[in-house]
Amino acid sequence: MLITIAWRNLWRNHRRSLIMLTAIAIGLWGMIWMTALMRGMVDQMIDDAINTLSGHVQVHAPGYLDDPSIEHSIPAVEDNPQLQQLLDSSQVTAWSQRVRVPAVIRSERDVYGVTLIGIDPEREVGLSFIADSVNEGRYLETAADKQVLVGRKLLEQLETKPGRRIVLMSQDPDNNIAERGFRIAGVFDADLQATETGYVFAGIDTVRKMLRMGDVVSEISLLGTDYRDVDGLAQEVQTVSDYGETKTWLQLDPYMASMLNVMDGFIFIWFGVIFLALSFGLVNTLLMAVFERTREIGLIQALGMQPGSILFMVLVESLIMLLIGLFAGNLLSWLTILPIRDGIDISGVSEGLEWAGMSSTLSPSVLASDVLLANSIVLVLGVAASLLPAWRASRKVPVEAITRVWQ
Amino acid sequence: MNTTNAVTCRKVDKIFEQGELAVHALSDVDLEVKSGGFVCLSGPSGSGKTTLLNMIGGLDRPSDGEITVAGQRIDQMRMSDLAELRLQHIGFVFQAYNLIPVLSARENVEFVMQLQGLPAHERSQRALAILDQVGLNGMEDRRPGELSGGQQQRVAVARAIVSNPALILADEPTANLDSATAEKLMELMRELNAQIGTTFIISTHDKLVMSYARRLIKMHDGEIIDDIQQDGRDA
Numbered sequence: 001m002l003i004t005i006a007w008r009n010l011w012r013n014h015r016r017s018l019i020m021l022t023a024i025a026i027g028l029w030g031m032i033w034m035t036a037l038m039r040g041m042v043d044q045m046i047d048d049a050i051n052t053l054s055g056h057v058q059v060h061a062p063g064y065l066d067d068p069s070i071e072h073s074i075p076a077v078e079d080n081p082q083l084q085q086l087l088d089s090s091q092v093t094a095w096s097q098r099v100r101v102p103a104v105i106r107s108e109r110d111v112y113g114v115t116l117i118g119i120d121p122e123r124e125v126g127l128s129f130i131a132d133s134v135n136e137g138r139y140l141e142t143a144a145d146k147q148v149l150v151g152r153k154l155l156e157q158l159e160t161k162p163g164r165r166i167v168l169m170s171q172d173p174d175n176n177i178a179e180r181g182f183r184i185a186g187v188f189d190a191d192l193q194a195t196e197t198g199y200v201f202a203g204i205d206t207v208r209k210m211l212r213m214g215d216v217v218s219e220i221s222l223l224g225t226d227y228r229d230v231d232g233l234a235q236e237v238q239t240v241s242d243y244g245e246t247k248t249w250l251q252l253d254p255y256m257a258s259m260l261n262v263m264d265g266f267i268f269i270w271f272g273v274i275f276l277a278l279s280f281g282l283v284n285t286l287l288m289a290v291f292e293r294t295r296e297i298g299l300i301q302a303l304g305m306q307p308g309s310i311l312f313m314v315l316v317e318s319l320i321m322l323l324i325g326l327f328a329g330n331l332l333s334w335l336t337i338l339p340i341r342d343g344i345d346i347s348g349v350s351e352g353l354e355w356a357g358m359s360s361t362l363s364p365s366v367l368a369s370d371v372l373l374a375n376s377i378v379l380v381l382g383v384a385a386s387l388l389p390a391w392r393a394s395r396k397v398p399v400e401a402i403t404r405v406w407q
Numbered sequence: 408m409n410t411t412n413a414v415t416c417r418k419v420d421k422i423f424e425q426g427e428l429a430v431h432a433l434s435d436v437d438l439e440v441k442s443g444g445f446v447c448l449s450g451p452s453g454s455g456k457t458t459l460l461n462m463i464g465g466l467d468r469p470s471d472g473e474i475t476v477a478g479q480r481i482d483q484m485r486m487s488d489l490a491e492l493r494l495q496h497i498g499f500v501f502q503a504y505n506l507i508p509v510l511s512a513r514e515n516v517e518f519v520m521q522l523q524g525l526p527a528h529e530r531s532q533r534a535l536a537i538l539d540q541v542g543l544n545g546m547e548d549r550r551p552g553e554l555s556g557g558q559q560q561r562v563a564v565a566r567a568i569v570s571n572p573a574l575i576l577a578d579e580p581t582a583n584l585d586s587a588t589a590e591k592l593m594e595l596m597r598e599l600n601a602q603i604g605t606t607f608i609i610s611t612h613d614k615l616v617m618s619y620a621r622r623l624i625k626m627h628d629g630e631i632i633d634d635i636q637q638d639g640r641d642a
Contacts, residue, residue, distance in 0.1 A: 008510075012509060
């Protein structure tokens, strides 16, 4: 009966209840939708960072990150059977080893400083962006491929084109100049202009020969199964390759790591702000409903209803309103996120935010934990906010409540 | 008939503070009502009859004095104990706004029984039977807004009597009724009083109601000024 009364009371003032339900639904939608976009943006930035060669975990020689020269090299994976076994296990979804050194690229027209990366083309598939980004010319065919891939922006700066020759110059292990002419096999496009101008890719065997460095490599990069859970994998890799320094993407890119933390904090603040606005409406609606029903509350007290039951009745009314509002809010979120699940074009603003690693497409990312958190906050704090009007209703002295009836 | 007291008031005072002014709504009221009594409180507005009903029903507390209802001292009782006492022993009929507007006539009548924890089928049977008894057969699913004033008052009476309380307190129960309906209502109350032995204390201005009372208590300025046995029986 209490639930029946609460339900029917809710619809006595249709307009007020519908306004409140709309506010709850839009509030929840705002929490979920905004969070999905923010998460999507950060995920995109992290994905881009991971795809742009970092992987989830990397192994380098000690000192390489401060001085990324050929002197700081590590043995190839083939020379470490334990590491090879780990990299081929199900914990690792993709891995590759690379030579990565500073170099100078020169065309007939211009000269630029770049990072020369020697890769095994097959191993980069599914690991980094390069395999899917060659949109003109061809991708590298083997580790011994004698041609190079350059970024579109660098191609423009060098005023050259696919098929033409460029010269790459770096230092060998004896600090002598090592240089070689390459023909441009293909041009890659990247989300970030800095990637297009900063990297040149060649076959790893060709680069090793050019630099006279033997079978060593500059880095080993690998992907686990979840970018948020890489510490255990990094620890295992470190154990079997103790000659090197193993670092996670969070350590390699502290900016992105802090973005992730800031995002979590931002979500809490955002949820708090929305709920605060919502709670005023909720408390006001319930206080008005209680005030309007003062005489009725007096009546049911006179009939023998316990104060605790009156408190429960008002809370049930609030709970019903919150649950309907949450259902509508979740439905609205789903309906508005579904059409843009493949991403929305933000190329108009992304160029200005490239420094932050933003790409031109923003895809929402809905985490079950975020949805659960938003719903829980509205539900738990909503009920808590309803305690005041419910308590006031339950503490009414019957004769004061029904004074207008009796006299 | 049981001759123990249904209600006993001893030296009951009620003072309302209105700013710096203290209004004596009740002064030294002594009253005993035997079980099975049919008592009317009459008097002009402000004489204290409604205040006295409030005190007896545990809806308000006296400033001083003792009140005993159904053998229990209620003047110092906690709110939750008072609610339980009202639920188990007292039925109320108010002048207006008697019913819960979102419930149908049957649900209003079932309300008290539900609070008492009676099973659904028994509640429903008793509610329908009592509504039939008060002449509202076929109107059980109507909400208060769909009933006339007299019909609403009969639903209120049905609710008050359905759980067979020992005491029914009625404040101006006929104030909004035409004379024919008022007479039917009073006949019903008298019948219950005679058949079940329910004690009635009714506050009224209505001479018709007073004519049904076996005992008429007149009040003025918070005091009982006259106490008349109308039919010679002990009420």
